[in-house]
Amino acid sequence: MRVRIAYSKLEESRYIAHLDLARVFERAMRRAEIPMAYSEGFNPHPKISFGSALAVGVEGEKEYVDVELQQEMDIGEVLGRLQEQLPKGIRLLEGRVLADGSKALMAVLNSASYRVRLAMALPITRVRLQEALDSWLEREHVTYSRYSKKGPTEKDIRPLVKSLTGEIKGEEVIFDLEVEVGSQGGVRPEEVVGSLRELESLPLDMESIHIKRTGIYVSYQGQNLSPFEHDQIQRGRSKQEAR
Amino acid sequence: MSIMTAAEIRREMERFLPQVSKPNRYLGTEWNSIHKDWQQTAVHMAFAFPDVYEVGMSHLGTRILYHLVNSFPEFLCERTFAPWVDMEEKMRDRGIPLYALESFEPLKKFDVIGFTLQYEMSFSNILNMLDLAGIPVRSADRQAQDPWIIAGGPCVYNPEPLAPFIDFFLIGESEEQLPQVLGLIKEQKEKPRERREFLQRVAQVQGVYVPELYDISYKPDGRIEKIVPAPGAPVVVEKAIVTDLDQAFFPSNPIVPYMEIVHDRIMLEVMRGCSRGCRFCQAGMIYRPVRERSPQTLMQQAEELVRSTGYEEMSLTSLSTGDYSCVQPVIQEIVAKYGPQGVGVSLPSLRLDSFDVKLAEEVQKVRKSGLTFAPEAGTQRLRDVINKGVTEENLLETSEAAFKAGWSSIKLYFMIGLPTEVQADLDGIADLAKKVADLGTKNGRRNVKVTVSTSSFVPKSHTPFQWEPQEGMRSLEEKQQYLRSKLKDRRIKYNYHDVQTSFLEAVFAKGDRRLAEVLEWAFRHGCRFDGWSDQFRYDTWLQAFHELGIDPHFYAHRAMDYDDVLPWDHLDSGVSKRFLIEEHHRALRGTRTLDCRHTDCTGCGICPGRGVQVDLKG
Known part of the structure; x- marks a missing residue:
């Protein structure tokens, strides 16, 4: 199950560098006992991917991360459990389950x-x-x-x-x-x-x-969409095409 | 200068934190950090690591003591590290004093500041940190309202160069000793006594060494005449030992930093001490006897640690984890239990003769880690001299097995300048490296990489080689160049340490109180972060010796006599001087001494009368 989560990164958490943020989320997920999916291979890595990097010291009001889980879970429970394990300043705002084949954040945010x-x-x-x-x-x-x-x-x-x-x-x-x-x-x-x-x-x-x-x-098309909205539109379009 | 408040420091810092490198070093709100109430706690301690955050936070002892002190309701412990040079510049520009990470309270407001002395090359940072905190560096210049400045760690086995700066040292393992000391500081705070009277009291705690209670006199030729303790002070200060390691305090909720640190993983301490008896190794002498933790205790700790940290890697730490009697079952159990959760196991510094490729493969199951071996010397003769019980067959068999199992890169650590070293020993290093590389090639590894690193031998106190001089710098450099020319092979990479740093390390490792002047002069002229090659100012150090008329070679390059009074003769690691002399004789004869875990007692002197014994769980 792939989930997309929107979060804010404010106050002191703005000093967490982009590369370190992946580890912060990964460790928080493990503490929250939310089983992440791992990549195959010699050095398995959890499947976590972020949108565009935020520079050290810059706050973010609404940022996004995609995480792949090993099993189906209630999204509300994922957000609730994960929130408890995150550093001060990182607040989870919204989460949705992604459809298979949804494009990665990096590929769509522009x-x-x-x-x-x-x-x-x-x-x-x-x-x-x-x-x-x-x-x-x-x-x-x-x-x-x-x-x-x-x-x-x-x-x-x-x-x-x-x-x-x-x-x-x-x-x-x-x-x-x-x-x-x-x-x-x-x-x-x-x-x-x-x-x-x-x-x-x-x-x-x-x-x-x-x-x-x-x-x-x-x-x-001249509008600023959130990646959630964009995913909805994409999903709608692919459904239409399937018909 | 009026001292800034915590709120003022925080406000100032927020303005320029985005402009310094790695701002997360200076924040103190990491996961599991402890923020206690100042009003509700009687004694406030700052644990100070005299190096940057990512080095200090990687040190297990720091982590243990931080959580230990905070486990007492009446004590508060916060952390501080040496600010990196960019940060120091900004702090000095704006008059911001050194503060503790948790509360941003200036260090000057604490009751006690505890430094850990992990390596001699961090000494200048201690003075710099005190100065940055606005605390007079010399004990004699401090007032009653200033914090007590104390220090522990391996370098306190010869802390003499720091004697005028530190009020007292804690020798040995601090799990029981430090809370006792803090209890006395609490009493002192409630009912102050004269400084001297307090120091006499604290000197009665096991392993506490108060340097100003000892008077040192010198002979005309510079050697020590005698060491005279003040009435009531112990003649010899003997280290503190944890008798039951299995039951000893171990934090189940260590701090998880928000930036990458040097050892960024769970550290599971499987045992303390090593009785292999390598004759150059101070750790092998001062942490005796060997005491292991039981697999049950470790598995329980592992469970708590994975839950509380979320780390993706667990390291089984000790001086020689391959020697831990239950290493195999513990690794298997951890891999089986936590592998599916994406938690890997790693082992630091494996020994060749206790290394088992199966064991390494277990570790590999979850995460890849490199292989590092330390034969230390290039020939069997010299390995016997240093009592490193590793043979060439060990190395070659193990390397071959590793190559067969899929590894392609191996690191080999050696020392140069060891006592009795001759040309053949250098050739031996090059031959071994070539043989290992050839085995890789023979076994079909395409990207064979053998990294050879040499460090220069530094004689350390409380070891059988404490009387030995260090080899001269020019000759060490020639040896490095020789090895460089002999190791020209595209599969082999050769690294070596700069000889100036090793020389200074030897001076301070074997130094006495007279070096304090040199240290202070060097610090006043800008020396700090001496262990960082890009910050090390060798010329300034040389000038310091010159200005003060102190000959560094007297310390580093002089062979000491068994009859000499050593600067650390009044400090006792529990291993007797008689044993060290005997070991020195055996070294020069090339006679090995076996590990007491597997044969008879070697008579090192640590166990009798201390209520401790070698404690194996396997």
């Missing part, structure tokens, strides 16, 4: 929304902020340099940003953005905000940045 909060280094007016956003959005290309072990690489992040808005709340600036997620590598919210600071000279205190992924979706 869009994400983020909320970024950070302090101003100098006062910024509402007008100034809007000017900066408009000017940034008008650009056709925004090159951003990433530094890796192989040296700096330049990347055009503009095409990956679908929308970008901002507002001022007290001493903080809050940005909402929607970006493409994909196999070609996405864009990090701090890169977008960083380029606003550099290119549009917005005095933002990058050290104070707090990032939350507010959702991750399947962008399908």
Whole structure:
């Protein structure tokens, strides 16, 4: 039985790295005595797969994981037992049984929304902020340099940003953005905000940045669907085709 | 400087945690971590591991004592580790003191801080951690409101280089001793006495060594003249021993970190002690006698541990698990019971002569693990000198069986610079490695990989080789280069340790109190994480010796005399000096001494009068 679970990853649990998260879930499942299915071979691994990785330190409001179980179980019981064994900050929100042949999360998730909060280094007016956003959005290309072990690489992040808005709340600036997620590598919210600071000279205190992924979706016919909704549609379509 | 509160530290930390590497090192909310109420507990202890989180959390002793202390309602125990250099920089920049993970309370607020001394190269981290906590590093500079600074672990068998920094050391096994000490600290907190009076009291607990109660004088040539205990202090401090290991405390709900640590698995301690009697090995001397846990106890612990941790792997740990008399049935039972739940078994460091390929296959059933053997020396002559009872036939037979059973890579550990080593012994290492690789090829393994690692012999206190000097650095380096040239074979990979680190390890392993000055100077000039090759500053250490006019070679490269007063002569592991001298003689004659588990008592001195005996369950 394959189940898809939606969860939030907030507060301290945002520091659990993506690779470690698989182990955290695996061990929690074992403590909860929910029998997982294992891969065949020399080094059997439980069949757990996640959607798009969340960077260390970034919170997630609604993330997804697929788990394969050895036997049929009541989904409510799975969620209840697993929740008790998870670290503080990880809350299970919803779970559904997947049909055979449902596509993996990695294969369908292609869009994400983020909320970024950070302090101003100098006062910024509402007008100034809007000017900066408009000017940034008008650009056709925004090159951003990433530094890796192989040296700096330049990347055009503009095409990956679908929308970008901002507002001022007290001493903080809050940005909402929607970006493409994909196999070609996405864009990090701090890169977008960083380029606003550099290119549009917005005095933002990058050290104070707090990032939350507010959702991750399947962008399908102009709509943002949750992977649950998308799976329903896929299932409906394959039923029709079968007829 | 006013000290920050826990809430202030937490608030500051939250600002920059996303910017440091591995932030999970610094959070303390792992599964099964214990968060006790400060108001409801009488004594607050911080257990301090002087290395990074992922190393410290892999140490079984740390885990046992953390849960042991917390099992007492009146005691609270939290953890702290050495912050990695990026974190330390941020903490120092912002004036954040070192804190304990569970409560974020600054270390300075605790009643007692207990360091564990696992290796000499972590000593500088101890001073750095105290300094980062805003606690004066020297006992003499601390006030009554400062915490007691104590230390345990294998290096306390010669803790002299740390004498001015640590209030008292706990020698031996702490399961019974540490709660007694905390009880005295509780009384002291309720009804304070003079420092000296408290120290005299605590010195009466088995295995507690208070360095300031001992006066050391020196001869003009630098050797020790005598060690004089203060009136009322024990003349010789004898280690504490757990008499019934089967009934001893063992945590059933260990912490499960949220990041990968070095030994990221359940550790099931099957026995303590090893009486193989390898003459270079300190652990083999100081943890005597051999005491095993019963299969019933282990299976019950295994059950609780799998339930409480959810770990996917269980390691049967001890100094030499292949020697555990019930190893086969215990492994079979664990594999049968937990294999279907995806829990594998692993065995650390197997010995060749107790290694059984069937056993390894059992382990393999669930999860693959590499094979590591430690012949330690390249010829039978030298293996007899060090009393490593392994023969070339053992190694070759076992390797062949392993290759036949499907393994293709084998690791071999050796030491260079052992007493009496000659050219033939080096050639022996290369020959053995080649023979093993050839067996792999002969048995049709295509990706044969033999990894040869050599470490440089470091003479350790309380061993038959404690009087031996370490070999000079240049000569060790030449030996490494020689082996490198002899091991040119695409199937063989050769690793070796840098000689500077081994040299410094020898200096501190055999050092005395005068080295404390050097340690403090080096720490003040930036030395820390000396065990990490990317952080090790050998030049700074050399400068420290130079500035203070202390000759490191006096410690590392001098052969000591049986008549010399050794810096650790007032500390007793239970193995008698007479036995160590006899063993040293036998080593030089190339005479073996057999394991008392299988033959007669060797007269090492550990059992008589201590209420302990060799305890086998098989």
